[in-house]
Amino acid sequence: MNEKDFEHLYKRYAPMLYRTAYRMVKNDADALDIVQDAFIRVFNGLGKFRNEANVQTWMYRIVMNLCYDYFRKRKRILFVSEKDIFDSEANQEMPVNESTGEFAELENQRKQNLQMALEKLTLRQKTVFNMRIYEELSYEEISKIMKIKVGTAKATFFQAVEKLKTIMKEMEKK
Template structure:
């Protein structure tokens, strides 16, 4: 339990703007990364971050101090992302191409001291392939895979964020991983996977 966050939430609830600003500073980048990975669009990720903090601020009375603040704020952000995905599902293909260079830094796989043009090209292709495969995941697997592998959350934390049993999370992580493996093998011949 992070007592600093709980204390800041209490202070914010009582009208302390500096305490709320500290919470924003602590979470704005993490929430942006989460939203960007789920939605693959920078402007939508920024909207989600703003909407998340707006909801947090207007619902501080509802925050249960026995729960981790991070779980609560991640649940809000994840639900907003899922709602956004559902709304655009009818007119947006999850296989759509990413604009060149947008978000490429979020998917850096291996830092290299001496990157050659060939290795940078291979790395950017690999990043693109992984990003495309994650984008093509069915909605119910996408959020658990992103939270598990890109935000390094435990199965219990994911269960808390998504409000589902750990057994369901475990199944969805496994099936999502299998879906990704098959997708990458089929489309890219299984090279270096």
């Protein structure tokens, strides 16, 4: 592939793919590695790209596959046990800033709870949730990237939100 085209693709999609990868692996260096590997695949395999799918869909799929490989290799446990969540929650002493109001503190706590709750989602639920909420992709686009039906994408998103809602409610009760 032409270097100029490659540079154009990189400038356009690298930051976006990095955000996607980061939200999945929660680690800057690993997310950057995933983006690099994705672009190496793109550089060496643009001939395999079929025009019926758009470049963005194709690149998202590469990143998603690399994220799945990452989890497979690391054998990372996606489901944090209930005990772990509440233990880590209890151990986390929120830094109390005098200038920070109660509302900001509550928001911060909510964000932390949600981050932990997101870890409880299955890989598929997390992928669909991230694509819908952060990348604002349509269900059609998500279904193409993940090679699933539109209905399955919608159902997965629904399950993800329901699960997050339940976990958040439980955490707030505590």
